[in-house]
Amino acid sequence: MKNHAMALSRPSTARKDTGPTQRGQCSKRVSILDAAANVFCREGFSGASIDEIAIEACVSRQTIYNHYREKETLFVAVIEDVMERANAMLFSTLSTFPDKPDHLQQDLADFAIRLTKNCLCNDDGKFLRRLVQSEGERYPHLFEGWRQHGPCKISTTLGALFAKLAHKGALRIDDFDLAARQFLALVNADLQMIYLFGGKPTEEELQTAAKNAVETFLRAYGPRVQETSSQPAPVLMAVS
Amino acid sequence: MKNHAMALSRPSTARKDTGPTQRGQCSKRVSILDAAANVFCREGFSGASIDEIAIEACVSRQTIYNHYREKETLFVAVIEDVMERANAMLFSTLSTFPDKPDHLQQDLADFAIRLTKNCLCNDDGKFLRRLVQSEGERYPHLFEGWRQHGPCKISTTLGALFAKLAHKGALRIDDFDLAARQFLALVNADLQMIYLFGGKPTEEELQTAAKNAVETFLRAYGPRVQETSSQPAPVLMAVS
DNA sequence: GACGTGTTAGACAATAGTGTCTAATTTTAC
DNA sequence: GTAAAATTAGACACTATTGTCTAACACGTC
Numbered sequence A, B: 001m002k003n004h005a006m007a008l009s010r011p012s013t014a015r016k017d018t019g020p021t022q023r024g025q026c027s028k029r030v031s032i033l034d035a036a037a038n039v040f041c042r043e044g045f046s047g048a049s050i051d052e053i054a055i056e057a058c059v060s061r062q063t064i065y066n067h068y069r070e071k072e073t074l075f076v077a078v079i080e081d082v083m084e085r086a087n088a089m090l091f092s093t094l095s096t097f098p099d100k101p102d103h104l105q106q107d108l109a110d111f112a113i114r115l116t117k118n119c120l121c122n123d124d125g126k127f128l129r130r131l132v133q134s135e136g137e138r139y140p141h142l143f144e145g146w147r148q149h150g151p152c153k154i155s156t157t158l159g160a161l162f163a164k165l166a167h168k169g170a171l172r173i174d175d176f177d178l179a180a181r182q183f184l185a186l187v188n189a190d191l192q193m194i195y196l197f198g199g200k201p202t203e204e205e206l207q208t209a210a211k212n213a214v215e216t217f218l219r220a221y222g223p224r225v226q227e228t229s230s231q232p233a234p235v236l237m238a239v240s
Numbered sequence C: 001g002a003c004g005t006g007t008t009a010g011a012c013a014a015t016a017g018t019g020t021c022t023a024a025t026t027t028t029a030c
Numbered sequence D: 001g002t003a004a005a006a007t008t009a010g011a012c013a014c015t016a017t018t019g020t021c022t023a024a025c026a027c028g029t030c
Helices: A004-012 A026-047 A050-056 A061-067 A071-094 A104-120 A123-135 A140-149 A151-167 A176-189 A192-196 A203-221 B004-012 B026-047 B050-057 B061-067 B071-094 B104-120 B123-135 B140-149 B151-167 B176-189 B192-196 B203-221
Strands: A235-239 B235-239
Touching (some): A026 A061, A026 A071, A026 A123, A071 A104, A071 A151, A104 A176, A104 A203, A151 B192, A203 B176, A203 B203, B026 B050, B026 B061, B026 B071, B050 B061, B050 B071, B071 B104, B071 B151, B104 B176, B104 B203, B176 B192
Antiparallel strands (some): A235 B235
């Protein structure tokens, strides 16, 4: 249950580094990485103890030292593992961005839900929010690659996707990257408070957040004459 | 320079708890709290050592134990200190919200800049982002009060302020609290990436972020006929 | 069954941190 | 100036943790 997303996406990325084991005992490496991710996320780098990780991974402490020479090596391996998986999931989700202008409101909302579910609210997302925040300054080089290929790239990629829709006349956008950043910000507007104390939004909260975000986004960037169901908007006429 | 905001707002909140000192040695308490805030922020709770705090506060370790019985007591005191100050600054800033509909775009942008500068980008803001994220789950009761009176209240308070403007016809808003949350989200849209690796935005980045946020906010919630400088919008007339 | 690889439990030294205690010193109040 | 209060440096016991080492063990292949 808790490791659902991890377990799901793990098989997709074939582990290429051949450690002391071939592939039969690869499961040890995986359980160590998973347990370490949980403990590091829960306790932070200095708060996490190797013994705790060993117990949670159902592995002896010595095994951890066999695979990863020292605590910091393990930490770096965990970070890289999570980041690679998170970035893969991010771009896999981005590839589901709607390209047809029909049902834009619903399609964008569905996309927003996929994005939050797959990338922001899962264990990897929580891990990254927490660890980048707390350990980011201590390991600048470590997170730099992820930052470049993850968060930084998402705006431009999403911006390009919005550009496509704009060229089809479905959106009126000046600065596509800005619109992308704002779209992401709006999606998170209702969820920030939930993230804050470590919780995960319910399905309903997710849908409401997506709906709210898309409505406002379209009011700002959608084609003119946006009919809102709540209050009958005054009829507008374009004069020249 | 670094403690500018802290030093500014500190005298405003009279310290009421009378520890072992009356008020002459109160400066010790303050330097301990400041140093502890920095170290806890940098290293997290378990990573921070009392010795490090003592050195940074230019105080002997024993003095810290005299004032605060143990590490956790000190931690809680620091958290409460920062939160109280942050909330005070937050509502002090909220009180500068524009109430005149003229020059709304500029006034809202200026307000957004004040908000980011005074509450989000200063040391206290960084401290809270980091510590609530990493230690929030360990001390649920500790942050609960702040959450109620800070982040949770800001939406409703800001929402009420937007409502005033809306009633004057300056804004077209259905859900005021939602609009407030989205305003905050938009203001942060361009800054998230900077927060991510612990940096502080420059004055110019701050202004651009505020300008972008307000423009989009007004496109979504502003009165109709929003003139954009880039592309001459068609003149619109409300019929009935 | 022998062998090699990987795993395990436990002991171990080394280090670092917490919290206490004491005696000397400084600061503050009167 | 004197006495009380606060501060300091240092030693101290205690605990937790890291990382190493060793001997026993599991498990497969040959």
